[in-house]
Amino acid sequence: MRKLVAGNWKMNGLTADGVARARDLAARAKAAPLACEIALCPPATLLVPVGQAIVGSGLALGGQDCHAEPAGAHTGDISAPMLKDVGCTYVIVGHSERRHEYKESDAVVRAKAAAAVAAGLCAIVCVGESAAERASGRTEAVVVHQLQGSLPPKLGPAKLVVAYEPVWAIGSGRMPTAQDVASVHARIREALRDLTTEAVAVRILYGGSVKAANARELTAVANVDGFLVGGGSLNTEEFWTIASAYG
C-alpha cells in the first residue's frame, strides 16, 4: 500500500478558504504527483465543495466522523453512506477529541468503523494514550486495549488504517521520540496480526504535532506508514512539505 498522509482540518474553515486550500493542493498534485496518497478531511460543510475542487487530482476525500447507523433519527449526525455519497473514500473514527468530548467508547468506535466499512469506506481508526497513561508506563497496554475494543474483526488494508495519536502530542507541539514512536508502532503491528488480515500491509499512521520540520525524520521510522496531520494541514505549504517527505 502507498503511504498515506491525511489532513484533518477539524472544525476549521469556511467555503472560501477551504476551497482555496483544496484547489491549491489539487494543482500541486496534478503538476507533480507525490509518492504518497493524500487525503483531505474537511468539516462536513465543506465535503462537497472540497470534493469538487479536487476532482481529477488524485487527492482523496475523507470525513472526520460518522454515525454507526446508516440513517435515522440522529439529529446533527452524518452517516457513512452519506459520506460515501459525496465522494469520500475515508473516514476518521475514534479521534481522541471525539473520545474525550463525546465520551465515545471503544465499542462505539468499533460500531462506527464497521458502519464505515459496510458503506464502502476505509476507516481510519485512532488510538493513543494520555499523558498520565504514558507517565505510568502503560502506553502500549492502553493502545493494544483500544485496538482490541475498537477494530471490527479481521479487516484488511483496503478497509482499515490505524492512526497512533498520543493524546498529549495532539496540537501541543510535543512529540514522542522517534524511538518511542517505533516501539509503539511495532507493538501495534504485532497486535494487528491477531486482529486483522494482511496485518503487515495495514497502514499505521503517526499523528500528533507532525510538522514540515519533523516529518522527514518520522518517515524513516519502521512501521510508520504515513501521518494524520491536524494543525499542519491548515497551511497548504506546510501540509505539502509534510507529504513531500515521502518523495
Ligand code: PEP
Ligand atoms: C489530529 O488532531 O489528528 C492531530 C494530529 O493534530 P495536530 O497535528 O494538530 O497535533
